[in-house]
Amino acid sequence: MxxxxxxxxxxxxxxxxxxxxxxxxxxxxxxxxxxxxxxxxxxxxxxxxxxxxxxxxxxxxxxxxxxxxxxxxxxxxxxxxxxxxxxxxxxxxxxxxxxxxxxxxxxxxxxxxxxxxxxxxxxxxxxxxxxxxxxxxxxxxxxxxxxxxxxxxxxxxxxxxxxxxxxxxxxxxxxxxxxxxxxxxxxxxxxxxxxxxxxxxxxxxxxxxxxMDRAIKNVKIDAVLVYKEMYNFMEQRYPELCDLVVLKLANNTLSLMNLIIKSGNFDKYKENYFKIAKILNDKFSRTIRLKNYPMNVKILLIANKINPILYKQILKII
The missing domain is CATH 3.90.550.10 (Spore Coat Polysaccharide Biosynthesis Protein SpsA; Chain A)
Structure with a gap:
């Protein structure tokens, strides 16, 4: 049995x-x-x-x-x-x-x-x-x-x-x-x-x-890629949930970009930095409309849309 x-x-x-x-x-x-x-x-x-x-x-x-x-x-x-x-x-x-x-x-x-x-x-x-x-x-x-x-x-x-x-x-x-x-x-x-x-x-x-701790220490971008895939899935199957997923995608991307900038090893991680910056930019029109994002975060989103290096510079003064 x-x-x-x-x-x-x-x-x-x-x-x-x-x-x-x-x-x-x-x-x-x-x-x-x-x-x-x-x-x-x-x-x-x-x-x-x-x-x-x-x-x-x-x-x-x-x-x-x-x-x-x-x-x-x-x-x-x-x-x-x-x-x-x-x-x-x-x-x-x-x-x-x-x-x-x-x-x-x-x-x-x-x-x-x-x-x-x-x-x-x-x-x-x-x-x-x-x-x-x-x-x-x-x-x-x-x-x-x-x-x-x-x-x-x-x-x-x-x-x-x-x-x-x-x-x-x-x-x-x-x-x-x-x-x-x-x-x-x-x-x-x-x-x-x-x-x-x-x-x-x-x-x-x-x-x-x-x-997960090792992923953070090694500045891996897995979480961003996972939420990107999840977003694409929801867009096809549950479009009403896309805002929830794009919020997670944006939060993880912004956190990781900030971590790379503050790590002191930007050159080491810059390939990943620009890769996830592009992912964030691809979802700009939906992300910028999120109601629970404060103005300083939206300024960073706009800066990243213009140029990811501008994001890096503005982060230092916000």
Whole structure:
């Protein structure tokens, strides 16, 4: 008999965290699942630890592969997953005992393709508890709007339980930061019904060397490219949501341009600077009309439209 849920965990260099993560999954009150641990060429003892779990619990399946990054690990697991629904957990995080019971009950009880819970984020100096709202049910258009706004649920895969059929012909993009952002909205587009409940069941441990932190430190433009692709998608499928996406696109572009200017290494990053400046210019007519943009930001948008170097000069005096 096929399991109701397949839980996918990419594993790489997390020897000090993996036991807490896997134990939190195996101790779920919901028992009918398979756990797919993907050893992504981990240089420590993670591969051995995964195999030990598989020997102790027949629900655990292990994939050993060459290192290719989180997306390749998740995709390798998706290729063999048998559950009706798919869940994702990062190997340095852990989940509450009833997380998948809550999500599965919502999916089945309301015939939903995607169910969302909330999370608790553990920073070095503080704890952020998300959620707090009751059960809500949305159709595709409502869910897409809410997802972009980021009000009721986030764009992360790990707070969700997703019907496996939504992944047919669709896989997580490889080799970029913000892969969840680049992917989740495409799943929502395929969903007829999406539900959420603001109970913090996922515990996210924030590390300074996370994928997104590295992207910021390396001044990568992935976020801008992701929102550009999302904008093009919405323009075709949900034109009424384009203003929401162009706001995210503009905010990320402006922040990154400012970061490059203030980095002291403009020459090193100038190719990326001009590339994203052009992307921002291409959306000028829509961006300049955004009501919640203050005048000083609109001055910068106009300066960038005239010449990205003029933007650089004006930023220093505003």
């Amino acid at each position: 096929e399991p109701k849920i397949s839980i996918i965990v990419p594993v790489y260099n997390v020897e000090s965290y993996i036991h807490k993560c896997v134990d939190s999954i195996l101790n779920q009150t919901f028992k009918d699942f398979e756990l797919i641990l993907v050893d992504d060429g981990s240089p420590d003892n993670c591969g051995k630890i995964c195999d030990e779990y598989a020997q102790k619990d027949n629900r655990v399946k292990v994939i050993h592969k060459e290192n290719g990054g989180q997306a390749t690990a998740r995709n390798a697991a998706l290729d063999i997953a048998r559950g009706e629904y798919i869940g994702f957990v990062d190997s340095d995080d852990y989940i509450e005992p009833d997380m998948y019971e809550l999500l599965y009950t919502m999916c089945v009880g309301y015939n939903c393709d995607i169910a969302n819970c909330s999370s608790t984020i553990y920073f070095k100096d503080r704890i952020q508890v998300n959620g707090g709202h009751g059960f809500m049910l949305h159709d595709t258009k409502e869910a897409m709007k809410i997802a972009i706004e980021g009000i009721l649920y986030d764009e992360c895969l790990w707070t969700k339980l997703i019907r496996r059929s939504l992944f047919n012909g669709l896989r997580i993009p490889i080799g970029i930061a913000y892969e969840d952002t680049a992917f989740t909205y495409k799943l929502i587009d395929r969903a007829d019904r999406v539900c959420c409940k603001g109970e913090p069941k996922y515990n996210y441990i924030k590390h300074d060397d996370s994928t």
